Amino acid sequence: MNERRMLGSDQELLDEHYEKVIAEESVCISDNLVYGKPETLTSTPMHYCPGCGHGVAHRLIAEVIDEMGIQEKTIGVAPVGCAVFAYNYFDIDMSEAAHGRASAVATGIKRVLPDRYVFSYQGDGDLAAIGTGETIHTCNRGENILIVFINNGIYGMTGGQMAPTSLVGMKTTTSPFGRDTHEMGYPLKITELIAQLPGVYYCSRVAVNTPVHVRKAKKAIYNGFKYQELNKGLSFVEIVTNCPSNWKMTPVESNKWLEENMIPFYPLGDLKVPKKEN
Amino acid sequence: MKELKLMKGNEALAEAVIRAGCDAYFGYPITPQSEVLEYLSKEAHARTGMVVLQAESEIASINMVYGAAGTGKKVMTSSSSPGISLMQEGISYIACAELPCLIVNVVRAGPGLGTIQPAQSDYFQAVKGGGHGDYKLIVLAPATIQEMVDHVKLGFELAFKWRNPIMILTDGALGQMMEKVELFPQIPRSFEIFEWATTGKRKERERSIITSLHIQPEKMEEINIHLQNKYRAIEKEEIRYEMRDCEDADIILVAFGLTARICRKAAELAKEKGIKVGIFRPITLFPYPYEVLNKLAGNTKMFLTVEMNAGQMLEDVKLAINGKADVEFLGRMGGIIPTPEEILLKLEEINQGVLQNE
Numbered sequence: 220m221n222e223r224r225m226l227g228s229d230q231e232l233l234d235e236h237y238e239k240v241i242a243e244e245s246v247c248i249s250d251n252l253v254y255g256k257p258e259t260l261t262s263t264p265m266h267y268c269p270g271c272g273h274g275v276a277h278r279l280i281a282e283v284i285d286e287m288g289i290q291e292k293t294i295g296v297a298p299v300g301c302a303v304f305a306y307n308y309f310d311i312d313m314s315e316a317a318h319g320r321a322s323a324v325a326t327g328i329k330r331v332l333p334d335r336y337v338f339s340y341q342g343d344g345d346l347a348a349i350g351t352g353e354t355i356h357t358c359n360r361g362e363n364i365l366i367v368f369i370n371n372g373i374y375g376m377t378g379g380q381m382a383p384t385s386l387v388g389m390k391t392t393t394s395p396f397g398r399d400t401h402e403m404g405y406p407l408k409i410t411e412l413i414a415q416l417p418g419v420y421y422c423s424r425v426a427v428n429t430p431v432h433v434r435k436a437k438k439a440i441y442n443g444f445k446y447q448e449l450n451k452g453l454s455f456v457e458i459v460t461n462c463p464s465n466w467k468m469t470p471v472e473s474n475k476w477l478e479e480n481m482i483p484f485y486p487l488g489d490l491k492v493p494k495k496e497n
Numbered sequence: 498m499k500e501l502k503l504m505k506g507n508e509a510l511a512e513a514v515i516r517a518g519c520d521a522y523f524g525y526p527i528t529p530q531s532e533v534l535e536y537l538s539k540e541a542h543a544r545t546g547m548v549v550l551q552a553e554s555e556i557a558s559i560n561m562v563y564g565a566a567g568t569g570k571k572v573m574t575s576s577s578s579p580g581i582s583l584m585q586e587g588i589s590y591i592a593c594a595e596l597p598c599l600i601v602n603v604v605r606a607g608p609g610l611g612t613i614q615p616a617q618s619d620y621f622q623a624v625k626g627g628g629h630g631d632y633k634l635i636v637l638a639p640a641t642i643q644e645m646v647d648h649v650k651l652g653f654e655l656a657f658k659w660r661n662p663i664m665i666l667t668d669g670a671l672g673q674m675m676e677k678v679e680l681f682p683q684i685p686r687s688f689e690i691f692e693w694a695t696t697g698k699r700k701e702r703e704r705s706i707i708t709s710l711h712i713q714p715e716k717m718e719e720i721n722i723h724l725q726n727k728y729r730a731i732e733k734e735e736i737r738y739e740m741r742d743c744e745d746a747d748i749i750l751v752a753f754g755l756t757a758r759i760c761r762k763a764a765e766l767a768k769e770k771g772i773k774v775g776i777f778r779p780i781t782l783f784p785y786p787y788e789v790l791n792k793l794a795g796n797t798k799m800f801l802t803v804e805m806n807a808g809q810m811l812e813d814v815k816l817a818i819n820g821k822a823d824v825e826f827l828g829r830m831g832g833i834i835p836t837p838e839e840i841l842l843k844l845e846e847i848n849q850g851v852l853q854n855e
């Protein structure tokens with residue numbers, strides 16, 4: 220584990236690299252105003268509801284894979300949740316894990332193919348309820364993978380039941396009168412927990428509800444893949460997202476609600492970055 | 498040159514795993530099989546570079562197996578009854594996704610936490626499904642430590658031949674006792690890359706997807722039909738069994754694994770008393786040797802099934818014999834191993850009945 224920590228100024232190097240490789244050709248320059256599809260996304264139309272954050276998160280991962288030129292070396296693990304069909308959209312080899320087990324599946328893949336880039340993509344029910352054990356232990360072993368955690372505070376796929384991350388007072392089909400902490404406990408800040416574990420090298424919380432947030436989210440995903448390349452250990456990126464359908468809001472309303480309710484409880488930013496060494 | 502060694506069952510099995518060129522083992526401690534993980538932790542990586550990882554649970558182990566097996570590597574796990582129960586969801590996924598792998602169950606008595614003593618009470622779980630959905634494992638039942646060793650090699654061969662999970666169903670007594678074994682020479686690890694596996698999508702091929710999700714019922718039925726056709730082909734090609742003195746036997750003992758060995762002793766004792774006793778031992782529990790057993794019921798009219806459970810394989814014996822002969826049962830449960838003497842007693846009882854009827 221110690222060798223992994225040696226390069227103190229990794230973050231600076233990465234920042235520099237990111238600026239060069241990614242920022243320059245981003246959406247702002249006129250050539251890019253016509254929106255193209257990243258090569259790592261297939262042409263299959265996504266099944267996500269209009270305005271859902273899953274689609275944006277997919278696109279960002281695909282863009283980073285494209286820009287790093289690692290499509291042939293990346294293996295993804297899809298969860299059980301709305302993103303169960305992620306393998307229809309990413310043009311890479313993928314494994315579809317049982318509910319909650321994506322990080323164990325990713326561990327299995329990475330251990331036998333250590334030179335591949337491996338990531339899991341998991342919802343809050345998947346990662347922080349049924350799969351909590353696998354999540355904690357995968358992180359604690361410092362598996363050299365990237366975990367992308369999609370926190371929409373609800374069980375999207377099964378129709379809007381309460382998730383471990385549902386906010387206090389939040390109405391869901393299984394907390395119809397609002398999440399009551401006395402009966403249902405508190406929303407779980409699993410990312411804060413994860414950040415404590417020594418096996419975790421990089422841990423960040425981002426969102427995709429505004430253009431600025433989208434750019435930061437992409438950078439976090441890039442960091443995750445890059446640290447994996449440098450053999451640093453586990454990277455964990457939480458993306459706070461919406462679920463317009465089960466929140467029973469329009470996409471615009473949902474992004475506003477996310478800004479006003481989710482983000483104050485799940486504040487954005489890095490929870491753990493590599494230490495600078497002198 | 499033959500390599501003979503005196504070894505404990507679990508350690509011999511672990512040694513065979515290394516020699517079979519296994520790429521990865523994922524497991525969680527549980528008595529009476531922890532020696533497998535312990536032996537591999539000590540020996541394996543240094544000798545072949547194979548991955549050995551102690552997971553946080555059997556649920557994690559089997560899902561690590563799922564991930565690693567999906568890359569086309571030779572991977573396995575082992576456990577004992579309660580741990581194997583935890584793995585059932587994962588095993589069902591592996592069967593549906595048609596991934597090759599080896600799962601060893603060193604059975605202990607249940608239900609529940611039960612006892613760490615040997616039993617054969619996971620027969621139904623291993624042979625009839627265990628997890629959800631219509632799937633089959635190829636189930637091998639070793640009766641000696643030599644067979645435990647040989648079945649590791651055979652298990653991996655069958656796993657890749659059929660792209661199917663294989664289970665070695667053994668028990669706590671075979672796992673713990675010592676016996677002389679002949680070890681096969683080291684097989685080098687294979688670095689073959691399979692088209693179907695998740696190894697990174699190269700430009701020249703479609704992406705590989707390992708999944709058991711087929712949301713359209715028509716597609717899901719198609720997958721099921723494909724699996725069933727595979728299982729029928731396995732039934733044609735892979736049946737293995739052993740017969741002793743069955744040709745003109747008065748009574749045929751039917752038993753698998755450890756109990757088949759005890760039956761041998763009982764048959765010898767019976768011979769001294771003038772009762773001709775044959776032994777039929779299925780080695781594959783799926784596919785089950787129904788037809789051979791049915792043919793035996795042409796000559797012999799009395800069968801005695803002996804198991805360390807409440808009568809699980811008994812149902813298959815009855816299915817095989819299909820009313821052509823009488824099928825009696827002797828079973829001990831809870832970790833008790835039946836003695837040759839009590840089997841002899843039952844044989845004498847049955848023989849008396851046969852004589853009276855004649």
Ligand SMILES: Cc1ncc(C[n+]2csc(CCOP(=O)(O)OP(=O)(O)O)c2C)c(N)n1
Nearest residue numbers: 299300301318342343344345373374375376
């Ligand atoms: C073992 C098991 N239990 C329950 C389910 C049903 N199930 C499918 S998805 C899901 C929740 C998914 O929610 P989340 O992980 O938050 O993903 P989202 O759909 O919100 O993206 C549940 C409970 C299942 N497929 N397997």
Ligand code: SF4
Nearest residue numbers: 267268271301375462
């Ligand atoms: S149900 Fe929610 S999480 Fe699922 S696709 Fe629709 S909006 Fe997205």
Ligand SMILES: [Mg+2]
Nearest residue numbers: 342343373375
């Ligand atoms: Mg969710």
